[in-house]
Amino acid sequence: MTPRDHAKPRSVGAVKPQTLHFSEPLRFRSGSVLDSYDLVYETYGTLNAEKSNAVLACHALNAAHHVAGYYADDVENVGWWDNMIGPGKPVDTEKFFVIGVNNVGGCFGSTGPGSVNPKTGKPYGSSFPVVTVEDWVDAQARLADRLGIDSFAAVMGGSLGAMQALQWTIGYPGRIRNSIVVAAAPRLSAQNIAFNEVARQAITTDPDFHGGDYYEHGVVPRRGLRLARMIGHITYLSDDAMMEKFGRALRTGTIGFHFDVDFEIESYLRHQGDKFSEYFDANTYLLITRALDYFDPAAAHGDDLAKAFAAARARFLVASFTSDWRFSPVRSREIVKALLDNRLDVSYAEIDAPHGHDAFLLDDPRYHALVRAYFDNIYAAL
Amino acid sequence: MTPRDHAKPRSVGAVKPQTLHFSEPLRFRSGSVLDSYDLVYETYGTLNAEKSNAVLACHALNAAHHVAGYYADDVENVGWWDNMIGPGKPVDTEKFFVIGVNNVGGCFGSTGPGSVNPKTGKPYGSSFPVVTVEDWVDAQARLADRLGIDSFAAVMGGSLGAMQALQWTIGYPGRIRNSIVVAAAPRLSAQNIAFNEVARQAITTDPDFHGGDYYEHGVVPRRGLRLARMIGHITYLSDDAMMEKFGRALRTGTIGFHFDVDFEIESYLRHQGDKFSEYFDANTYLLITRALDYFDPAAAHGDDLAKAFAAARARFLVASFTSDWRFSPVRSREIVKALLDNRLDVSYAEIDAPHGHDAFLLDDPRYHALVRAYFDNIYAAL
Numbered sequence: 001m002t003p004r005d006h007a008k009p010r011s012v013g014a015v016k017p018q019t020l021h022f023s024e025p026l027r028f029r030s031g032s033v034l035d036s037y038d039l040v041y042e043t044y045g046t047l048n049a050e051k052s053n054a055v056l057a058c059h060a061l062n063a064a065h066h067v068a069g070y071y072a073d074d075v076e077n078v079g080w081w082d083n084m085i086g087p088g089k090p091v092d093t094e095k096f097f098v099i100g101v102n103n104v105g106g107c108f109g110s111t112g113p114g115s116v117n118p119k120t121g122k123p124y125g126s127s128f129p130v131v132t133v134e135d136w137v138d139a140q141a142r143l144a145d146r147l148g149i150d151s152f153a154a155v156m157g158g159s160l161g162a163m164q165a166l167q168w169t170i171g172y173p174g175r176i177r178n179s180i181v182v183a184a185a186p187r188l189s190a191q192n193i194a195f196n197e198v199a200r201q202a203i204t205t206d207p208d209f210h211g212g213d214y215y216e217h218g219v220v221p222r223r224g225l226r227l228a229r230m231i232g233h234i235t236y237l238s239d240d241a242m243m244e245k246f247g248r249a250l251r252t253g254t255i256g257f258h259f260d261v262d263f264e265i266e267s268y269l270r271h272q273g274d275k276f277s278e279y280f281d282a283n284t285y286l287l288i289t290r291a292l293d294y295f296d297p298a299a300a301h302g303d304d305l306a307k308a309f310a311a312a313r314a315r316f317l318v319a320s321f322t323s324d325w326r327f328s329p330v331r332s333r334e335i336v337k338a339l340l341d342n343r344l345d346v347s348y349a350e351i352d353a354p355h356g357h358d359a360f361l362l363d364d365p366r367y368h369a370l371v372r373a374y375f376d377n378i379y380a381a382l
Numbered sequence: 383m384t385p386r387d388h389a390k391p392r393s394v395g396a397v398k399p400q401t402l403h404f405s406e407p408l409r410f411r412s413g414s415v416l417d418s419y420d421l422v423y424e425t426y427g428t429l430n431a432e433k434s435n436a437v438l439a440c441h442a443l444n445a446a447h448h449v450a451g452y453y454a455d456d457v458e459n460v461g462w463w464d465n466m467i468g469p470g471k472p473v474d475t476e477k478f479f480v481i482g483v484n485n486v487g488g489c490f491g492s493t494g495p496g497s498v499n500p501k502t503g504k505p506y507g508s509s510f511p512v513v514t515v516e517d518w519v520d521a522q523a524r525l526a527d528r529l530g531i532d533s534f535a536a537v538m539g540g541s542l543g544a545m546q547a548l549q550w551t552i553g554y555p556g557r558i559r560n561s562i563v564v565a566a567a568p569r570l571s572a573q574n575i576a577f578n579e580v581a582r583q584a585i586t587t588d589p590d591f592h593g594g595d596y597y598e599h600g601v602v603p604r605r606g607l608r609l610a611r612m613i614g615h616i617t618y619l620s621d622d623a624m625m626e627k628f629g630r631a632l633r634t635g636t637i638g639f640h641f642d643v644d645f646e647i648e649s650y651l652r653h654q655g656d657k658f659s660e661y662f663d664a665n666t667y668l669l670i671t672r673a674l675d676y677f678d679p680a681a682a683h684g685d686d687l688a689k690a691f692a693a694a695r696a697r698f699l700v701a702s703f704t705s706d707w708r709f710s711p712v713r714s715r716e717i718v719k720a721l722l723d724n725r726l727d728v729s730y731a732e733i734d735a736p737h738g739h740d741a742f743l744l745d746d747p748r749y750h751a752l753v754r755a756y757f758d759n760i761y762a763a764l
Contacts, residue, residue, distance in 0.1 A: 030639035257412035
């Protein structure tokens with residue numbers, strides 16, 4: 001261990017999203033083509049002269065390019081991984097140049113189903129291509145090209161973000177030196193797909209969905225999106241964490257013999273659903289859950305996950321959380337085994353944390369110490 | 383052990399539901415009153431002269447009074463616990479007189495929200511009282527009165543049915559000699575309530591719900607009920623069982639890049655949801671999930687479950703299944719501990735079964751052998 005001299009962790013401060021326009025067509029795994037598109041992104045820290053200190057932070061279902069810091073005109077809007085990324089934080093922006101990007105198909109500025117299709121003058125809606133993790137990584141690679149980044153010091157993510165960090169090592173093995181894979185699975189289980197399917201059915205059977213072209217009708221399938229988010233929230237938390245946080249606590253101290261809110265957990269879920277349905281796009285929700293379902297690098301190799309990583313050259317940090325029942329540690333160990341079968345350099349940590357899948361977003365001290373130590377080593381090797 | 387001479391197990395054969403009308407008002411825990419009501423029930427086997435061999439089989443969320451046998455005009459319609467109950471079966475109808483009853487609030491013949499309120503000439507709909515497990519047991523006790531049954535040899539059930547078997551020992555300790563409690567919990571966890579809440583929100587936010595009075599509008603909140611059932615199904619199966627049964631198998635062998643059915647699990651869930659929404663009443667679904675939420679015998683005793691069973695005198699068979707994540711074995715052990723704290727006679731079995739919560743309905747040999755042995759002992763003591 002080298003002596004540490006970390007500054008007191010602080011925020012990267014006020015940040016501004018940037019937009020790049022890409023006019024080269026993006027061909028999707030589905031065969032569909034997007035002739036041109038925008039990507040919205042943010043960066044934190046400074047790219048060094050060798051351009052060797054770039055880190056890509058990939059987002060999961062509900063987040064986007066706003067990974068760290070806040071907006072000058074909206075200081076409450078703090079990045080989703082702000083506890084992880086900043087000066088003196090585990091991913092230290094005084095050492096690394098960190099990029100967050102809203103993926104294609106998103107609803108926070110990058111081209112997605114709600115964007116206007118220049119060919120028709122109307123929102124893409126149902127005509128937007130079904131996008132895969134591989135497609136996202138392709139688009140991220142083009143962003144790296146434009147920023148002059150030949151190789152990432154690290155690509156990192158939790159959950160669906162971790163799948164992108166994995167896909168980088170498969171699709172662009174020469175352009176990623178470290179892959180940080182948190183709370184991941186090598187592919188969804190039937191149960192995982194089942195939850196996604198119920199969420200999608202909630203959206204697509206909402207009378208306001210209009211086959212995905214609700215924009216033109218001036219409505220939003222809010223009911224469906226709200227239910228989708230409520231279902232999602234249940235799977236993000238462990239049973240124990242939910243019991244700890246809400247238990248059977250009653251809103252008014254007594255049961256009401258009705259179907260309105262009695263229990264605090266009901267109030268919490270409704271509130272989360274309401275909030276989410278006000279800002280998230282339903283078509284994006286469909287696309288992202290489908291990308292989750294489809295990600296399956298082993299499928300092209302006779303279900304042999306080890307073969308999927310045959311070309312990978314990165315070093316890996318894989319971390320899972322004991323109480324995560326959505327992507328349990330067993331699933332991370334499948335990844336670790338496949339990497340070790342390829343004699344790749346893997347650090348694996350199974351972190352005893354009570355919070356369930358959401359733990360990857362929280363600042364558990366052991367988890368953050370692990371990521372900090374790993375990035376210290378990356379920095380030492382720059 | 384006494385030597386066994388079981389006949390080859392067979393069906394109870396063709397059965398006919400019966401209806402009893404009750405004109406004494408039923409007062410609910412909510413304070414509401416039903417002036418009169420019907421209960422639909424079935425019986426199998428023969429009540430002995432001493433009336434000491436009666437067994438009540440209590441239903442859970444999706445079932446009713448049709449517990450065993452079939453209908454002469456619908457032979458495919460087999461009772462939900464037919465593998466358990468019949469001549470030579472674990473609960474042997476050559477020895478026991480078994481009763482199944484559709485609970486008040488149900489939608490299979492007993493008075494429920496879809497029944498016509500004699501005061502208004504219209505379906506009860508939203509005006510039907512919110513019913514509790516305690517209320518159901520009160521109504522079951524009145525049925526027992528009418529059938530001349532002073533004391534049940536056993537009351538048995540799985541899941542919500544098991545809660546009724548528990549409540550009998552609390553509410554009518556002198557009228558139950560054995561309580562068979564399968565796949566149970568002493569009260570729902572926050573996560574359990576959360577799943578119920580999403581299901582209810584799916585129903586009540588369906589535009590066809592009309593505040594619960596959809597009957598008058600000639601519609602049914604089918605979309606919501608379908609989603610509720612899909613969510614339920616996920617929680618009835620273990621992750622492993624779902625993986626074993628469906629895995630990531632594709633309907634057509636290849637992914638379609640759309641939001642229609644790709645995976646077999648999607649097809650299964652949609653089919654289950656569609657079927658259910660055609661025959662089940664949405665208001666009944668709300669009532670039954672609320673009864674689940676509210677059941678909490680410890681609440682009246684400062685959350686001390688042992689105190690809740692202070693008056694109980696029955697013997698207990700408690701059984702749980704290792705892969706049941708809805709009501710895990712941990713929850714059954716809470717019940718067992720509370721019973722043992724009262725020095726009650728408890729047999730507990732934690733059965734290594736892969737099927738999840740649904741295991742209580744399946745004919746796992748160890749599970750059935752256990753119930754058979756327990757009922758042999760009950761019979762020996764008659």
